[in-house]
Amino acid sequence: MDKIALKLPGKTEATEIQLRLEGDRLVIDYDDRSFESRIISQEAGEGILEHDGRLLPYYYCWLKTAGGEKQLQVWVGGCVYTLEPVETGGRRGRGGGGTAAALGDIKAPMPGKVLQIKVAEGDAVVSDQTLVVMESMKMEMTLTAPAAGTVKAIACKPGDMVEMGTVLVKLEAGDKA
């Protein structure tokens, strides 16, 4: 049996998901819910599941962002889901800190040039507030705060050429002091 921690939409705490493989039956339990899929075929990065009486081809791949993070992309039923692994031993050990850390680092989504920094260290920011303006592929883009918080550190300056995944601003999410 495997156990997997997932943070589901609308939840702050990770939900533990139990995965049981019995022959070709895949039993998944979470949140007092239980469902079952059948593995019809399984190869590297792809396969076919039977779920709810329907055959569903799927694909997945692991990606490594330039920032060194691993992401899991899943395609099933015509939709793509992007998921990110967490280390359950370290950061999550600090209780709610796991969520704050995940929201905290504002990274360059594309390689490009930093044009403007709109906040200073120690600033309190609100959700969607512009933090940094970047230019990439001749397009200007604004990087905004994913949630309310405090600017812990600024790790770039205007004119910097940055790689994708470079941490530009560190945010401390959550409570305003």
Added chain:
Amino acid sequence: MPGKPIKTKTIKKVLIANRGEIAVRITQTLQEMGITVVAVYSDPDAGALHVRKADEAVRLPGETAAETYLQKERLIEICKEHGVDAVHPGYGFLSENADFARLCDKAGIVFIGPKPDVIRDMGDKIIAKTTMEKAGVPVVPGWSGAGIEPDVIRREADRIGYPVLVKAAAGGGGKGMRLVKKPEELEAALEAAAREAQSAFGDARIFLEKYIVRPRHVEFQIFGDEHGNVVHLFERECSIQRRHQKIVEESPSPALTPELRAKMGKAAVKAAQAIGYTNAGTVEFILAPDGSFYFLEVNTRLQVEHPVTEMVTHRDLVRAQLLVAQGEPLPFRQEDLTQEGHAIECRVYAEDPARNFLPSTGKLHHCHPPEGPGIRVDTGVDTGSAVSIHYDPMLAKLVVWGETRQQAIEKARWALDHYAILGVTTNIQFLNAVLGHPVFASGDIHTHFLEENPIRTDMQEIPPEALAVAALASRNGKGNSQAVSAVSGVVVYDGTSPWLTAGKWRAF
């Protein structure tokens, strides 16, 4: 026509001065015709699909377009070195570059497209508009003159009809522009626009243009040969745009009656004749809700969305381009051409709709286009391809044909549901939501469709089947790879995170 070809030159070898899906698409037709294809490629494109499909390939050292695909002199040299008879420019890059067409002419290489002077003239919006107005093709009514005598301008505005746009002659970027909905607002708008134009451009001159409410973008495919024949291959409706970028195109337009189609087709042919147009081109019109239409511009190239026309007319436009470039007459007369069924094209981009359509780069770990009757995928990438920051992020054009518009929509949505791309983020689900929107289904669309009908993320739960796959992936990852051995689980971000998304796109 069969029987008496007037072959003035035979093209045996063609260099395609382009990349990606259009190079692949052109390659196929040329090879069918027994023509040898020479591809060119930049360093990031070494091993790209368009190179693998070609018969010969020549490296253009460098990464950016300026260093590679836009190197006119180098391309001409390559043509000479490789015994190339003709160049196909595709779209973008050098396709509407009159200098390059002229360089080809000088070197004795056939440029597959219209004459250099036609490219130059149609590239100048003012010359184009004046030429069309003289030829009797309707243009957007407007007025430009010196000074801002309120009486003169008021009279002109009345003639044009409200609403009118007041624009700065030296303008750009919306500065010095005012929308005037009724006569009472005119005077204040004139003053404000002139003041703004003066401070922004140091030039207070303004002009008036009719403002078309809820305009449609309807364009006609035209084709001319060197024997004076000009035909049109009906229209393409391209009203679904984001920031002036077309994303869904179709033919026929749901807005055209047979009468209006005939009228607009005639105007398109007249426009082509007025400039002595040869080879494939497009006459773009703005269509107002009352059925009046106005010339916008002529695109002197094969368009991105040409497959839509190919699907409903059952004609190969690239083949016709080659024949015309060889000096042969057009392979079809107007009366041979029919528009059958309905075709829709969706442009699949490597971009993230949840992050303001930011281009997405990376390696395609999976790329599985849909297949089946009535489905055509023109693409320049496959599994393993890299999408770099250097070029247009369009991955593919998904084109479908159905007997009716409704059937074409159903087929396109099925195909999008079965189009699996992983490694970069795409707009596939976004396109599916556009096609599933009731307003799109009604056909009552216009160029502001996406502004009026926002397509937003659905904050739905991750469905169990996705959890099942994530669970399997995590389990397998642990077993066979050190890199992911530390992974003990996955976090699914909710839709509010700007960096990661999960879930479906839904029309609101």
